[in-house]
Amino acid sequence: MQSLDEVNLSNTNELTMQMLSAQTPKVFRQLVSDWPIVALKTDPEKVSYMLSKSAGKVVPAWVADKKEGGRFFYNSDMSGFNFERQRLPFNDVLRWLMANASDEDIATVYMGSTSVDMLMPLYREHNDIALLKDSPLVSLWTGNRSRVAAHFDATDNVACVLAGARKFTLFPPDQWDNLYVGPIEFNPAGQAISLVDFKEPDLARFPNFAHALEQGFEVTLYPGDAIYIPSMWWHHVEALSSFNLLQNYWWRQAPEPAGNPTDALIHAMLSIKDLPLAQRNAWRDIFENMVFSPKQHEHIAKSARGFTKTLDSEQAAKMRKILKQGLDL
Structure with a gap:
């Protein structure tokens, strides 16, 4: 595995669209460390802050049994998935995560791609990247320890870690064959995913994954850090902490009326x-x-x-x- 380029900026105002139009990923250490949500040093403080900003909305969530080890994936015969889709009160999930923060032998709860503006209408007044304020999708990702299979997005992406630690494993767009991609029409979240278990890769079944690893990049981000992931780059994301919070921005370098x-x-x-x-x-x-x-x-x-x-x-x-x-x- 290779190391990603790291760019040192003092704050988000130094970001440029040229930086966010590059063809390779980049890490921005402590880019958003001055945001109020990040400056709160303990997870309970962050949760209290979010409870004060949210209106008790009900949001989509994935829930996996503890035996899945935090991995969201297909079931054994790929006829379905190894988790349940539920709709849960956001505030209740935050409180549950805090109450169970010391217990590692519990179910995995993952609230992904939740609209920040819908969830906390006033939150972005003080927790935002001005350059990306008009991005069509600004989302929050919350949960405990989890593993999301490698996939790509058609959009460009800036992901900011607000709480916990996340390990990103990335591969260039040309690694499709080496990642053993599953069905494009039937997958957990709308994008085809790699069928390889990154924690215990079966190289007898997926021998070319070894070649993907030679071309891959790995980095762990902490609160305040951000990463730019260009469109079409594969990324596997592992949340390493009992409470994780990430905010991301998605946008496309394409004419507004362009199709999918x-x-x-x-x-x-x-x-x-x-x-x-x-x-x-x-x-x-x-x-x-x-x-x-x-x-x-x-x-x-x-x-x-x-x-x-x-x-x-x-x-x-x-x-x-x-x-x-x-x-x-």
């Missing part, structure tokens, strides 16, 4: 994957011309270039209409 690339992948699997080889190769060339290395198409009159022009909301609406008509056949 995973939808395009599924559509391509539906329409191209089982064609004869010669036809697949022909479509590969077309995709290269139109998508991956788009040409200017100067041979077409400007008024007629249609979908080859830079994407805007009018084009996106036309594209979605055509797709919907085709899928409805």
Whole structure:
């Protein structure tokens, strides 16, 4: 495993979009250490602060039996998952975590991707990254010791540790084969995950995972630390403490009307994957011309270039209409 680059900044105001547009992850030690939620030195103080900011909302949560060792994954035959989805009062879960902080032999509770603005409307007045204040998704992740399987997001991501410690294990986007990825259509949280147990990797079943480890990066973050994870980078996240709190920002470097690339992948699997080889190769060339290395198409009159022009909301609406008509056949 390799070490990640670490960037020293005195506060979040020194962040730039150039830093957050890099192609490799970066660690920012103590970037948010001056936030009130981080400056509170004990977990009970943090919980009291959050209770004062929240309105007792009910939030989605994952609950796994203690025998799962904190790992959220499939069940034994991959017909379902090894945890239950529940809706729990946020404040009650915070109190339960505090009451059981000294007990390691308990169930794992994981409240992930909870909207900060929904949960604590006034909280971001003093706990925010100004550069990312308009990010479409700002979320809170709360729980005790847990392990979330390696996955990637189509969005860029800045994750800030507010309480506890988290170990991040990251891999470049080209490690799909070496990570033994599971189904794209059936997975715990909407993104395909690695089937490898990072704590006890079965190299007889997953031999190429050893190659992934050669290309991987590992870092442990503590309260006040932050990490930038570029779009498409695989990341396995392990929460190491009895109480963990993380705040993250997701955004896309894409035109606002752009669609979800995973939808395009599924559509391509539906329409191209089982064609004869010669036809697949022909479509590969077309995709290269139109998508991956788009040409200017100067041979077409400007008024007629249609979908080859830079994407805007009018084009996106036309594209979605055509797709919907085709899928409805």
